[in-house]
Amino acid sequence: MTSPHSASETQGHQHSHTHSHGPAAPVSTHLRRVIAAVLIPFAAAVVVGLVVLWPGGAPAHERTGVGFDRQTQQGRVVSVAKVDCKDVNASQVPVSGETPPPTGEQGGGAGLCEKATVEVTSGQDEGRKFVEVVQPDAPRQLREGQGVVVAYAPDAPHDLQYSVTDVNRKFPLMLLAGIFALVVVAVGRMRGVMALVALALSFAVLTLFILPAVLQGSNPLVVAVVGASAIMLIALYICHGLTARTSVAVIGTLISLLLIGLLGSLFIGWASLSGNTDDNTGLIHGLYPHIDMSGLLLAGVIIGSLGVLDDVTVTQTSAVWELHQADPTMSAKKLYRAGIRIGRDHIASVVNTLVLAYAGAALPLLLLFSIAQSSVGTVANSELVAEEIVRTLIGSIGLVASVPVTTALAALVVSADRTGLGAEAGAPAPVRGGRGRRRRVKA
Numbered sequence: 001m002t003s004p005h006s007a008s009e010t011q012g013h014q015h016s017h018t019h020s021h022g023p024a025a026p027v028s029t030h031l032r033r034v035i036a037a038v039l040i041p042f043a044a045a046v047v048v049g050l051v052v053l054w055p056g057g058a059p060a061h062e063r064t065g066v067g068f069d070r071q072t073q074q075g076r077v078v079s080v081a082k083v084d085c086k087d088v089n090a091s092q093v094p095v096s097g098e099t100p101p102p103t104g105e106q107g108g109g110a111g112l113c114e115k116a117t118v119e120v121t122s123g124q125d126e127g128r129k130f131v132e133v134v135q136p137d138a139p140r141q142l143r144e145g146q147g148v149v150v151a152y153a154p155d156a157p158h159d160l161q162y163s164v165t166d167v168n169r170k171f172p173l174m175l176l177a178g179i180f181a182l183v184v185v186a187v188g189r190m191r192g193v194m195a196l197v198a199l200a201l202s203f204a205v206l207t208l209f210i211l212p213a214v215l216q217g218s219n220p221l222v223v224a225v226v227g228a229s230a231i232m233l234i235a236l237y238i239c240h241g242l243t244a245r246t247s248v249a250v251i252g253t254l255i256s257l258l259l260i261g262l263l264g265s266l267f268i269g270w271a272s273l274s275g276n277t278d279d280n281t282g283l284i285h286g287l288y289p290h291i292d293m294s295g296l297l298l299a300g301v302i303i304g305s306l307g308v309l310d311d312v313t314v315t316q317t318s319a320v321w322e323l324h325q326a327d328p329t330m331s332a333k334k335l336y337r338a339g340i341r342i343g344r345d346h347i348a349s350v351v352n353t354l355v356l357a358y359a360g361a362a363l364p365l366l367l368l369f370s371i372a373q374s375s376v377g378t379v380a381n382s383e384l385v386a387e388e389i390v391r392t393l394i395g396s397i398g399l400v401a402s403v404p405v406t407t408a409l410a411a412l413v414v415s416a417d418r419t420g421l422g423a424e425a426g427a428p429a430p431v432r433g434g435r436g437r438r439r440r441v442k443a
Contacts, residue, residue: 031416035247042254043233049226055212073123074168075150077116077142085113088133116142118164120150130162140167147171191239198235205230206303214299217290221261224299228257228306235310245317248413252313252406253306260305260398264298267390273297277384297387305395308350312399313406316343320410335411343403351396362388 114134120126134142142148147168153161184192210227214220232253240246268275275293276285285293320339324330330338359366362385369379379385 031413032244035244035251035413038251039247042229046226046229046233049222050209050230053213053218053223053226054209055216055218070165071152071154072165073125073150073152073162074121075118075148075162075164076121077144077146077148078119078129079117080142080144081115082112083115085111085135088113088115111136114142116164118142118148118150118162120162123152125152125162128162130159132164194238198238201234201238202231205234210299210303214291214296215288217288220292220295220299221265221302224302225257225261228302229254231303232257232306232310236314240314244413245321245410246314248410249310249313249317249406252317252402252409253309255405256309256313256398256402257302257306259401260394261298261302263394263397264301264390267394268294268298268301271386271390273383273387273390275387277387297391301391301394304391305398308354308395308399309402312343312346312350312402315346316403316406317410319343320407321414324414330415332411332415335415336407339407339411340404343407347400347403350399354395354399355392359388 113136116132116134117129118132120128120130132142134140142164147170148164149166149168150162151165153163181196184196186192188195205227209230210223213223213227232250236246236250236253240249273294275295275297276282281293281296284291284296316339319342320335323335323338365384366379369382369385380389
């Protein structure tokens with residue numbers, strides 16, 4: 001007979017182990033080998049893809065001086081003075097890099113303008129000062145001591161080489177990022193720390209591999225599949241541990257990503273979506289004509305869906321595992337039915353979240369169509385809106401499909417080793433033949 005003291009020590013040890021590493025996946029050695037036979041070749045293929053497609057940095061090019069492709073430096077507003085707009089000929093002076101308004105009564109030629117003296121604080125011209133005229137109706141006003149971003153045009157006349165192009169927002173953004181990290185660590189503790197590590201590594205894959213590889217001319221779809229797979233493996237295993245439970249979530253996510261890729265390739269081509277719909281994509285196409293913009297659109301769909309897919313597959317896998325821990329006698333069929341009921345609630349909330357996220361991003365565009373009093377059919381048929389519709393619906397189909405796929409995989413895996421689960425969860429093994437035989441729990 002086990003003493004109460006030793007039993008409490010055993011339970012305490014189990015609790016400590018679970019808290020530190022998460023519940024281990026209680027599956028048989030055979031099932032572990034089956035999962036490894038699927039995931040090891042997949043992980044090896046991802047590594048090979050990273051090596052083969054590794055760009056070695058973005059290609060160099062001569063700056064055009066247009067949009068984001070301008071040379072920029074840091075600056076600081078030294079002083080701001082109020083002056084008559086007529087005295088500085090404000091209607092003819094570009095304000096903060098924007099197109100000047102037309103002359104006339106509403107052109108900003110009358111009234112008080114701001115004449116800001118700006119000092120360049122970085123680069124070879126550090127210490128150089130220039131004047132920036134800000135009209136009274138300009139969307140961005142300047143104040144003394146404010147940090148700004150200045151654009152440099154080397155081919156312009158000396159007095160017009162520098163102009164204010166934006167405000168320096170580094171400090172508030174870094175402060176907000178610090179608050180975010182503190183909240184994640186305070187609530188998630190070690191899991192929160194690992195989530196931040198996974199986030200940093202995912203961002204590294206995006207900036208060091210995906211973006212430069214696309215610029216180097218690699219197929220955007222292939223790059224997105226390899227990069228998204230690497231992000232998926234890094235994020236899931238770092239955050240949730242190297243367990244069978246995580247492996248089931250990885251397989252479910254992979255199947256859903258393949259479905260999204262197939263549907264995206266079909267409907268983006270069928271709907272004749274070029275991916276070149278605004279100034280930014282037009283500039284990219286102008287600088288790098290060899291980039292397949294429709295492929296870039298599909299790559300964006302895959303990467304954009306990955307984050308929500310991870311959430312759905314991990315949640316469904318965990319739900320099935322917890323249901324089986326609560327009742328180890330449940331069959332795979334019953335586990336699937338119970339898990340899919342949880343998944344239906346998840347589907348409703350996640351799809352709504354995805355649609356609203358895309359609608360929020362396209363809100364200014366939707367407002368323009370509303371002002372023009374365009375019909376719903378006209379709005380939906382425009383390429384700008386059609387891209388968002390295709391992106392949203394394909395991503396949503398992948399999310400919905402991931403629920404039954406992942407739930408079925410998890411139910412099959414977790415129900416294959418019942419006694420292992422009971423022991424791992426700290427419960428006694430089932431009684432057989434009237435003998436209360438108890439399996440020893442590994443420390």
